[in-house]
Amino acid sequence: MSAPSMAAALAASLPAPAAAATPAAPTYEAIPPSMSTAIDVEAEIPLTCVQLDALVVSKIIQHSQDSPSGSAHGLLLGLDLEGTLEVSNSFPLPNHTNDDDEKVSKSLARYQTSMLRSLREVQGDDNVVGFYQATSLGAFYSQSLIDTQAIHQERLRHGGVVIVHDVSQTARGTASFRAFKLTPSFIDVYKKSNFSASSLVHHRLTFSSILEEVPLRIRTNPLLSSFLNVLAAPSSASPYTSAHLGSPATSAIPPSYSALDLGNSGLARNLEQVAEGIDNYRTEEGNVAYASRQIAREKLRLETHLAKRREENAQRVSQGLNPLPEEDVSRMFKIPPDPSRLDSLLLLGQLDAYAKTLESAAGLGLAKMYAARAGHTT
Incomplete structure (x- = not known):
């Protein structure tokens, strides 16, 4: 979407701003002092x-x-x-x-x-x-x-x-x-x-x-904290089963070994996103530069025609004639507005996020790899 x-859909579902009209003599119940900081009507x-x-x-x-x-x-x-x-x-x-x-x-x-x-x-x-x-x-x-x-x-x-x-x-x-x-x-x-x-x-x-x-x-x-503690805590085995079978105490939530993962699977995808973000930013900057050149070209044409009109008016004044208005020349050219830089800002924000994620993942991955290598050599 x-x-x-x-x-537009969110604007239609959200409440409209309150009307400015109020009753002539409104009466309100006094808010207790203990709740004056909690109730923030305004x-x-x-x-x-x-x-x-x-x-x-x-x-x-x-x-x-x-x-x-x-x-x-x-x-x-x-x-x-x-x-x-x-x-x-x-x-x-x-x-x-x-x-x-x-x-x-x-x-x-x-x-x-x-x-x-x-x-x-x-x-x-x-x-x-x-x-x-x-x-x-x-x-x-x-x-x-x-x-x-x-x-x-x-x-x-x-x-x-x-x-x-x-x-x-x-x-x-x-x-x-x-x-x-x-x-x-x-x-x-x-x-x-x-x-x-x-x-x-x-x-x-x-x-x-x-x-x-x-x-x-x-x-x-x-209630939720107690439930999670019960799931994470080892279950107390029956004295009969533990004595005869030697079954270890287990918890309902299995242990997680994600901390031992070197975490290199997402680095390639992250690098691809960084490269794609740089390409998108360069494309957007090229579009902005092209629009800026178009604006500069139109302004140059306008200034050239205005200079010719001023020379013509100087000659007419020297001949005792009324000068021609310069507004007619300005209306002949429509200078487009300056290009928006919002897309460039958003692309820079995405690039910054990709770079920070890559820095965090790569730094943690390097630390794990050095730790794994040290543990393997010892």
Whole structure:
């Protein structure tokens, strides 16, 4: 599904901004002093942390594993309380491959509305606080993610967040979850739809300042923690079976030997992504350079005609005639706007993510190989 269709569907399902009209004489019940900091009606408390429930973590991991090519995405539900965005539930969004963006947008909007209505009927959390997106090798910069997060920050009370889950890290035994928001400087440029070079320099905007990371923590309830401890702890064998058969104590969760894996299987794929990202960036820079040359050529033609018009007007003035207007010459040429640098920024963000993932994987792999070699020689 393309970026405009997904953004349009989310815009249709999210609540519209509240109307400015208010009753003539509103009356409100006083908030107790003990709850004055917890109830943030006007969204004055800044968002300082995102708290993921263990149920949400398991749902996102399962959805990412079941989805093809790591294209899983969905909505996050919860509540913001005292500057902490508590995400208590989530549900996946269907991944449409149809080329008809309008039909996909309407279908996705109906699905989201139906899911939120069903959650409301069973007294579940139906307050949208953001969305999650699965990615691979840490490269999550995309036009779709930017457009969707921009809609959330415009419509949701605290702006909402995007949770990025790295599928490649989970495959190595490490569940990677990060929370992000768009920076105010990028929102300012995004609303003006001006990503020219001069605008980026004026706002000091680079690929690293598009998103700002929000601290994230995962919460497990006592019941789940107790259950996991029971599964991980060795089971106490019966004294009769242990005495006669000598059966060792085992746990329900088998031991993991992923730490002993040298982890070199993904390096080739990572290098391919880096090379492909460099090629895409060079292609985009070539397109920007071509557009810049076209603009410079049109400006030169305009300046040439204006110079001729000024010479002609000087001759007319010397002959006592009225000068001709220069606006007629300006209307003959349509100078195209400066090329957008947003795609270049996103490609640089992807390249940076690929390079950092490659650095981490290669460094850990080298350490394991030296350790294995040292253990083999001894």
